[in-house]
Amino acid sequence: MEFAAQPASASKGGRRRFLRVGLVGGAALAVGGVLAWHTRGYEVPAETARALRALGPKEFLVVRALAARIVRPDAPDMPSPDDVGVAAFVDGLVARLDAANRSDLLRLLHIVEHVMPPASGYASRFTQLPGPAQDAVLTSMMTSRVPLLRGAFEALKSLCVMGYFRDARSWAGIGYDGPLAGRPAGGWTSAASLGARVRTRSR
Amino acid sequence: MSGKLVRGRALGRGDRTESCDVVVCGAGAGGSMAARELARAGLEVVLLEEGGDHGPGDFTQREDEMIPELFAELGGRRTEDLAVLVLSGRGLGGSTLHNTNLCKRIAPEILARWRDEHGLGGLRDDVLAPLFAEVERALSVRPIPDAHVNRANAIFQRGLEALGFRGGRLSHNRDARCVGSGFCELGCAYDAKLNARRVLIPEAVAAGARVYSDARVEHVRIERGVLRHVRATTLDAAGRALGTLTIRARAVCLAGSAIGSAALALRSELHDPHGQIGRRLHIHPGAAVAGVFDERVDAWRGIPQSVECTEFLDLRAGSDKRVWLVPSFAHPVGTAAQIPGFGPSLFRQMRRYGHLVALAAMVHDETEGRVALDGGRVRVSYVPSADDRAQLALGAKGAARILLAAGAREVLVPAMPAIRIRAERDLAQITPERFVPHDARLTAVHPMGTLRMGRDPAESVVDERGRHHFVRSLYVVDGSLFPTSIGGPPQLGIYTFAMRVARGVVDDLRGA
Numbered sequence: 001m002e003f004a005a006q007p008a009s010a011s012k013g014g015r016r017r018f019l020r021v022g023l024v025g026g027a028a029l030a031v032g033g034v035l036a037w038h039t040r041g042y043e044v045p046a047e048t049a050r051a052l053r054a055l056g057p058k059e060f061l062v063v064r065a066l067a068a069r070i071v072r073p074d075a076p077d078m079p080s081p082d083d084v085g086v087a088a089f090v091d092g093l094v095a096r097l098d099a100a101n102r103s104d105l106l107r108l109l110h111i112v113e114h115v116m117p118p119a120s121g122y123a124s125r126f127t128q129l130p131g132p133a134q135d136a137v138l139t140s141m142m143t144s145r146v147p148l149l150r151g152a153f154e155a156l157k158s159l160c161v162m163g164y165f166r167d168a169r170s171w172a173g174i175g176y177d178g179p180l181a182g183r184p185a186g187g188w189t190s191a192a193s194l195g196a197r198v199r200t201r202s203r
Numbered sequence: 204m205s206g207k208l209v210r211g212r213a214l215g216r217g218d219r220t221e222s223c224d225v226v227v228c229g230a231g232a233g234g235s236m237a238a239r240e241l242a243r244a245g246l247e248v249v250l251l252e253e254g255g256d257h258g259p260g261d262f263t264q265r266e267d268e269m270i271p272e273l274f275a276e277l278g279g280r281r282t283e284d285l286a287v288l289v290l291s292g293r294g295l296g297g298s299t300l301h302n303t304n305l306c307k308r309i310a311p312e313i314l315a316r317w318r319d320e321h322g323l324g325g326l327r328d329d330v331l332a333p334l335f336a337e338v339e340r341a342l343s344v345r346p347i348p349d350a351h352v353n354r355a356n357a358i359f360q361r362g363l364e365a366l367g368f369r370g371g372r373l374s375h376n377r378d379a380r381c382v383g384s385g386f387c388e389l390g391c392a393y394d395a396k397l398n399a400r401r402v403l404i405p406e407a408v409a410a411g412a413r414v415y416s417d418a419r420v421e422h423v424r425i426e427r428g429v430l431r432h433v434r435a436t437t438l439d440a441a442g443r444a445l446g447t448l449t450i451r452a453r454a455v456c457l458a459g460s461a462i463g464s465a466a467l468a469l470r471s472e473l474h475d476p477h478g479q480i481g482r483r484l485h486i487h488p489g490a491a492v493a494g495v496f497d498e499r500v501d502a503w504r505g506i507p508q509s510v511e512c513t514e515f516l517d518l519r520a521g522s523d524k525r526v527w528l529v530p531s532f533a534h535p536v537g538t539a540a541q542i543p544g545f546g547p548s549l550f551r552q553m554r555r556y557g558h559l560v561a562l563a564a565m566v567h568d569e570t571e572g573r574v575a576l577d578g579g580r581v582r583v584s585y586v587p588s589a590d591d592r593a594q595l596a597l598g599a600k601g602a603a604r605i606l607l608a609a610g611a612r613e614v615l616v617p618a619m620p621a622i623r624i625r626a627e628r629d630l631a632q633i634t635p636e637r638f639v640p641h642d643a644r645l646t647a648v649h650p651m652g653t654l655r656m657g658r659d660p661a662e663s664v665v666d667e668r669g670r671h672h673f674v675r676s677l678y679v680v681d682g683s684l685f686p687t688s689i690g691g692p693p694q695l696g697i698y699t700f701a702m703r704v705a706r707g708v709v710d711d712l713r714g715a
Contacts (some may be wrong), residue, residue: 074547100580145223150641161539167265175557179264180384182394
């Protein structure tokens with residue numbers, strides 16, 4: 001897929017340039033009528049809005065939509081991203097970022113919401129796309145020929161997986177037994193007990 | 204003068220000024236060792252650290268809580284193109300809080316190269332060997348005993364032996380408190396690490412050093428070649444500014460890691476007529492390779508790294524084998540971030556979590572990256588060269604062979620698209636082209652260089668004693684010193700060079 005709103009040269013520039021060009025491109029598309037630059041329709045419950053520390057309601061909903069696809073389980077024995085509060089966790093983490101990195105991330109969320117869908121052939125913003133179309137947008141980022149888009153996808157995925165797999169409810173399904181602190185040590189198997197021969201030759 | 208350890212967050216609001224002989228900026232391996240040596244020599248020392256002070260009770264063994272606390276930029280620092288995750292530590296103890304305690308001396312081949320190519324003739328084996336030994340005694344370095352080799356490392360060793368590959372047992376600095384919890388990279392809740400925080404900082408304080416956590420150094424003020432002061436911002440628990448701490452001193456040691464020290468030097472606009480500051484960053488870029496085994500491994504339990512493979516590591520100059528292989532296992536968040544894809548396909552891979560053995564192919568890199576400032580942001584630029592990508596492929600292929608020989612049903616190389624190996628004939632899929640930025644998942648945990656030693660001021664920042672070529676009261680005591688990559692875990696080398704530089708500082712100040 002091509003990142004329509006981004007000239008090829010942006011891929012050779014830095015992160016800042018990528019984010020700046022991406023947003024300018026998105027705005028240009030909006031002016032051209034290809035994309036309606038929605039600013040409304042991002043309502044969240046008042047309690048949620050009050051609890052937000054770094055994200056606005058709009059960014060919160062973009063993260064929530066991203067998490068719903070990136071950490072969508074393969075079976076119902078695992079909790080949903082909303083069950084474990086991925087978007088709220090990301091909000092808390094972003095609040096701890098320094099100003100420059102926080103600004104970068106917020107810009108990236110706007111690019112996902114407004115620029116990536118039309119670049120992938122969709123007229124709606126990301127949060128209003130059906131799930132399979134959102135997957136297509138994310139796949140286009142993940143496999144993009146624009147290196148920074150692939151990197152941006154991995155950064156967003158990292159946030160979502162931390163928000164998801166931090167929760168103890170996600171551990172049973174993968175066979176992880178969680179922190180040992182507060183429990184008796186042990187349970188791991190030494191090489192000696194496995195009969196491994198020990199070699200000391202090194203380097 | 205009595206030493207003390209003060210949490211900057213406990214100082215409250217306001218501006219303070221202190222004086223001392225030497226101020227050390229950064230409390231990782233290098234800074235802590237330097238502070239200890241300087242204080243023991245009778246000098247007044249202030250040690251400043253941006254991160255917090257964490258005790259065993261603070262280490263919750265939870266990735267979401269510890270990664271943001273123990274790593275710079277909340278553990279999310281990436282190269283400018285977002286392709287490589289670059290991890291470095293923060294907190295009293297720096298990266299020694301989260302590292303896996305591996306201790307290896309800098310190899311004679313590396314030191315020979317430093318002498319021959321960088322004019323560092325004084326770095327002879329007979330000069331450094333006693334210092335390495337002294338550090339090893341101070342930190343109780345010893346081989347990791349059989350009883351602490353976990354199942355993943357035993358499987359790795361099984362593969363090495365099946366192929367007859369060179370390798371062996373690693374050494375570490377842990378003591379009998381170690382219960383093999385496997386949470387080393389999230390800080391030790393059992394206080395078993397004989398690291399900078401447990402050993403050196405208490406010794407520095409006992410010798411009179413004043414140690415401040417939560418104190419971010421903003422700049423070093425040098426005027427006409429003379430050190431005026433070092434200014435830090437004290438921070439609250441959320442990282443918000445509380446006040447300032449101004450230290451007037453006769454000398455300053457930079458110890459904020461290859462990234463942090465270079466950034467501080469740039470912010471401070473240190474005299475740099477040849478534009479050397481921040482250049483020649485090395486990071487040991489690493490690619491993970493995971494084997495899926497029928498047997499249950501639970502690789503997160505036990506000491507994570509106790510066996511190494513050096514079959515593909517020849518540290519002589521011009522070598523075409525520059526890869527160090529060690530086990531590399533992560534807890535669920537780190538593992539999920541490495542696995543390609545998203546949604547149900549990601550979960551299907553994570554279901555096999557308990558059956559995975561992961562190895563890291565870490566390259567003794569020739570690529571030279573750069574640390575620069577972009578407004579208020581630290582910019583880390585690093586794109587692996589074609590030669591280093593070939594080394595990544597060599598290492599990934601070697602790791603895959605080891606895992607297959609150990610009985611893996613399938614081997615996965617996290618790349619886009621993922622590489623799946625089920626037999627030797629599939630290894631041809633692993634090519635250097637698969638290790639271009641963003642296609643392979645690359646992680647780096649050993650930043651080095653950027654303020655490197657050398658005889659020629661046009662090609663380096665400090666001399667072989669760690670002293671700045673132009674600012675005579677400024678020294679470097681961390682991995683920034685290293686003129687090249689070293690091809691192994693750097694902590695022992697950093698401790699040792701910090702000790703050596705600090706003793707030179709003592710000589711200089713006493714002779715002044």
